[in-house]
Amino acid sequence: MADNTLTPDDTGRKSQFAVPYYEISYDKFFQFGVSVDCVVFGYHDNRLKLLLIKRGAAPFKGMWALPGDLVYPNENIDVAAQRTLRDLTGIEDLYMEQTKVYGKVDRHPAGRVITTGYYSLIDIAKHDPHASAWADGVYWVDLEAVPELAFDHSEILKDALQLLQQRVRHQPVGFELLPEKFALADLQALYEALLNEKYDKANFRKRILSMNLLLSLKENQKDVPHRPARLYKFDTQRYDELIAKGFSFEL
Amino acid sequence: MADNTLTPDDTGRKSQFAVPYYEISYDKFFQFGVSVDCVVFGYHDNRLKLLLIKRGAAPFKGMWALPGDLVYPNENIDVAAQRTLRDLTGIEDLYMEQTKVYGKVDRHPAGRVITTGYYSLIDIAKHDPHASAWADGVYWVDLEAVPELAFDHSEILKDALQLLQQRVRHQPVGFELLPEKFALADLQALYEALLNEKYDKANFRKRILSMNLLLSLKENQKDVPHRPARLYKFDTQRYDELIAKGFSFEL
DNA sequence: ATAACTTTTGGTAAAAATGACATTAAGTAA
DNA sequence: TTACTTAATGTCATTTTTACCAAAAGTTAT
Numbered sequence: 001m002a003d004n005t006l007t008p009d010d011t012g013r014k015s016q017f018a019v020p021y022y023e024i025s026y027d028k029f030f031q032f033g034v035s036v037d038c039v040v041f042g043y044h045d046n047r048l049k050l051l052l053i054k055r056g057a058a059p060f061k062g063m064w065a066l067p068g069d070l071v072y073p074n075e076n077i078d079v080a081a082q083r084t085l086r087d088l089t090g091i092e093d094l095y096m097e098q099t100k101v102y103g104k105v106d107r108h109p110a111g112r113v114i115t116t117g118y119y120s121l122i123d124i125a126k127h128d129p130h131a132s133a134w135a136d137g138v139y140w141v142d143l144e145a146v147p148e149l150a151f152d153h154s155e156i157l158k159d160a161l162q163l164l165q166q167r168v169r170h171q172p173v174g175f176e177l178l179p180e181k182f183a184l185a186d187l188q189a190l191y192e193a194l195l196n197e198k199y200d201k202a203n204f205r206k207r208i209l210s211m212n213l214l215l216s217l218k219e220n221q222k223d224v225p226h227r228p229a230r231l232y233k234f235d236t237q238r239y240d241e242l243i244a245k246g247f248s249f250e251l
Numbered sequence: 252m253a254d255n256t257l258t259p260d261d262t263g264r265k266s267q268f269a270v271p272y273y274e275i276s277y278d279k280f281f282q283f284g285v286s287v288d289c290v291v292f293g294y295h296d297n298r299l300k301l302l303l304i305k306r307g308a309a310p311f312k313g314m315w316a317l318p319g320d321l322v323y324p325n326e327n328i329d330v331a332a333q334r335t336l337r338d339l340t341g342i343e344d345l346y347m348e349q350t351k352v353y354g355k356v357d358r359h360p361a362g363r364v365i366t367t368g369y370y371s372l373i374d375i376a377k378h379d380p381h382a383s384a385w386a387d388g389v390y391w392v393d394l395e396a397v398p399e400l401a402f403d404h405s406e407i408l409k410d411a412l413q414l415l416q417q418r419v420r421h422q423p424v425g426f427e428l429l430p431e432k433f434a435l436a437d438l439q440a441l442y443e444a445l446l447n448e449k450y451d452k453a454n455f456r457k458r459i460l461s462m463n464l465l466l467s468l469k470e471n472q473k474d475v476p477h478r479p480a481r482l483y484k485f486d487t488q489r490y491d492e493l494i495a496k497g498f499s500f501e502l
Numbered sequence: 503a504t505a506a507c508t509t510t511t512g513g514t515a516a517a518a519a520t521g522a523c524a525t526t527a528a529g530t531a532a
Numbered sequence: 533t534t535a536c537t538t539a540a541t542g543t544c545a546t547t548t549t550t551a552c553c554a555a556a557a558g559t560t561a562t
Contacts, residue, residue, distance in 0.1 A: 505561085506560085508558090510557075522546095528538090531536080
């Protein structure tokens, strides 16, 4: 727990390692809990969704929260983020990226806990999350309908959303949210949903195709009540080549 | 210190708060040290510089390192970053922004310490750093000449540099590095140094001025052996207005 | 089979942004 | 006054972006 009576001078500490560090007790400084919180975005039915849990225990029992957990003292934090999501939802090997650190003194009622936000994108169809022991359940919630969250999770979400929009514009991350095979109109609808903008269909097509990042498949849409569109898939290999040459994706 | 014999199962812990959190001892989880490390960029003589300290004590005694320190248990981490820089260099109220968290288990020889990187930009002429108690000294080092750093600070620097270039392109942060009043050629030289590119002088001028973010002063350069250029200053108010209208800076 | 309909797909022309370069202006130094 | 240096402005060709049109290709209803 955080010692709220400690002030910087109470330690009598003048400098970090003025004498060999192993001769000094820095116990006062080694009292932090560290956690990770995952902001997982999904996409379905033309809408952006967020993976949330309903807290089954105090504090904030009954409130919605981001999936997160404390980090073990012998665990890398990036690994902890992966583990948290796996334990909670069964989802493995997800691309995750740090957003920010949240380190206010009283952000957690159980003591001094600093947390790192991670954001991730997945194709909902591929992953059916299941509830874990300590959450009543895990749900995909429409982003528009997300209520106030536990802890400072609303702030974490806000920052992650901002990063997402950044990334979507400058890296081809949008493809993470789509099935392997997709039509250009699907991709356009996704970008329009993510960025709250409208694009001309013909021009969007030209822009995307001119990047040479999509492989045209010999396959069309099925079960659509009109002319089916050609399906494409993202060309990872080509993307890596282009990046190596200094290409930078811009929408 | 980190307990390296602890494994996730040793705690017998199944869920974060399955019973009220205050009835459980989570001591095992509250053993982290937390630190901040500052990547401070400065600009002088057309060259980008980095603020470094020479470590006066173990570990990594004698090596170059980023200015950084442990966070107090009752101190917000953003505040800790400001304090560290103030104690070390006398520089106050600096604009600082988080870069990333570094949370590998064995990144610090004194125990389990996770650190947050902060980057900042300053006009060197305005700030003369002075040595503190626990560092031999604080120096501006030419970025090209930065050697291998202590801890994982080289990695922190690499990430901060990447973020800097990002920011420079998409936000008008470059102005932080220049004096209040500057000529367009100064600004151009700065951007060329930051981004390793060359611009056409006339076109750079048009591009920048068309953004309407600079106030033309009724004042010229002094002591130059040729026609002195008009001085400008950054129009913060106008920038805020534009941002409010959804304008986004792009170089 | 054909017509009506819907969406894909390929194209074109105007407008806008970019980039290369030339010219003029305004100061300093001899 | 002249030479010199850099600032500042202007022009123009090229490329990129945008708006919009029309043909093509499938589906559904008749």
